[in-house]
Amino acid sequence: MGRSTAALMPAAAALLMLLLVSLASRDESYEQETRRIFMEWKAKYGMTYKDAGEEECRYAVFKDTRRQVERNNALYGGATFGLNGLSDLAQEEIFLGRGFRMGEDAYEEDTRRMFLGWKAKYGKTYKDAGEEDCRYKLFKGNRRMVGQLNAAAAGETAYGLNQFGDLTYEEVRASCYNPEMEEGKLSARCHAATADLPDTVAGRLISDLVCRCIAIELKQNTES
Template sequence: MTTDCGGAPRTVALAAAAALLVSLPLLLLVSLPDADTYEQETRRMFVEWKAKYRKTYTYAGEEECRYAVFKETRRRVARDRAAGVTSSGLNGFSATTIEEFSRGYLCLGDRTREEESYEQETRRMFVGWKAKYGETYRDAGEEECRYYLFKANRRVVVELNAAAAAAGRNVVYGLNQFGDLTNVEVQQRCYPEMEEDRDQLSARCQAAASSDPIYSRLIRYQGIL
C-alpha cells in the first residue's frame, strides 16, 4: 500500500483498513429477534446526532448512505468499547467514511501525485464496477458517498493482495458486488431472516465468497480473479 498524504505514516491507512476487516459472524452482536428494535434505536440516534452536530443532507439517497455509515460506526464503537479498545463514543465524524476522513482531515497539505493517480484509477474502476453489476443510485450525493465506501474497500483489497503476494500465495483478490457496502449492510444481505438459519450464508453470498478458509468470510472485499 502506498504512503498517503504527503508522508503520513503507512500505519494510518492500515489501521483504517484493519477496522473494517471483521468477519461477518463477529458482526452479529444483535440477535435477529432484536434487529427491528436495534434498527429503530439507531434511526432515533441518527436523528439526534444530526440535530446535535447540525448535519443536513441535500439528497435523500445521500442521507440513507450516511445513515449506513453511521450505523456501521455505532456497531464498531460498541465492539471496541466492549473489548476495552476505547472509551470513546460517537462524534461529529460518525457518518464520515474512512476515505473522506483521511482526505479531508489527515491530509493537511496537497495530495501527492501518487495519491492523485490512485484517485483517478479508483474513479475509473468505480465506473466499470457500476456497469458490471448494474448499480445505479438515486442521486449524486448517494453516488459520492458510495464511491468513498468503494474506495475504502479497494484499499483493503490492495492490502489483501500485498499480503497474499508476500506469503507466496498464487491468488488475486478483487471487489465483488458488495464493493460499495458497509460491513453491517453485507451482514443484512448475506444472512437469512429466519433465526434458525442465521448461521448460514445465502446462496448469493456463498457464490461471492472464495473457498479460502482464511478469507472466506470477508466476502465484501474480494472475489478471486
C-alpha cells in the first residue's frame, strides 16, 4: 500500500502542475481575447481616452462588465445580454446617470475627503488624472456597497474599505481569490451581514467581495 501510494504521488504532482498551467493559459487567453474585443468596441463606439492610465482603468471596468454579462447569460440560460456603449463605465457613473438624489452633493464631498485619506493611508498613486478619476468612481461605488452592508448589519458589525477599495470585482478576484479557501474560514459575521442581500448576480458579487477582500471587519478596539 505504501509503495503504491508513493508511486502515485509523482503522477498526482504532475497532474496538478498540468492543471495550474492550464488555468494560467486559460486566463491568458481570456485576457488576450478581452483586449481584442475592447479594441473593436472602442472603434465601434468611437471611444478615445485622454491618458494611458485612464484607458487602462477603463479597460479594467470593461473586462469586469464582460464577466458580468457572461454571468447573466449563464444565469438566464441564453445570450440575452451584451456589451454596449456604457460598458466602460463604473456602476457609480451609471447610478448617477439615472437621476440626482437628495444629499448627493454632500455625499460627493465626503467621499472625496475619504478618498484623499484612503490614498494617503495605502500610498496610492496613479499614472495620470484620468486614471485617478476613474479609480475614484470605483472607490465611490464600493463605498456605497459597504454602506449597504453596514445598514444590513444594524450596528452589529462595522465594515470599511481596505487597500482594494478602488478595484473592480474582477481585479479583486484576480488579486486575492483563493480557490482553496474553505467556507468555514470566512467571517461568520460577514455572512450574517450579507444574509439580507438579494439572491441576484449583483447581490452575490457584493457578498463575495465583502467576505473575501473589499470590506474588512473593524474590531471594537481598532481606531475609528
